[in-house]
Amino acid sequence: MHILAPDTTWDLVLCDVMMPVMNGLELYRHVREAKPQLAADIVFISGGATTHETHAFLAALPNVQLQKPFRVEQLLELLDERVGQKSPSALLPKDR
DSSP states (O other): OGGGSTTOOOSOEEEESOOSSSOHHHHHHHHHHHOGGGGGGEEEEEOSOOOHHHHHHHHHOOSOEEESSOOHHHHHHHHHHHTOSOOGGGGSOTTO
8 A cells, every 4th residue: 555655644634434445444444553643634534324333433533524525615624724725736645
């Protein structure tokens, strides 16, 4: 996984809870194991169709969550709060 490479950092990760190959919870666990200092920078996005286990896992985390559908203003506000007034290129992995 490229985002877990030792020299890769990020400001924020927007992660859907339900994905085809690896769900958001699995990604979070991998990040927490490999880069615990960055696990809090994962923002979970969900349409609400989650299992009881997923709901309990997300409820136990301090991570920010966006519920779909969300408004662009909500996303921009979140980016401003978490990342600040940076250029769009600052949102790319720093090793690029």
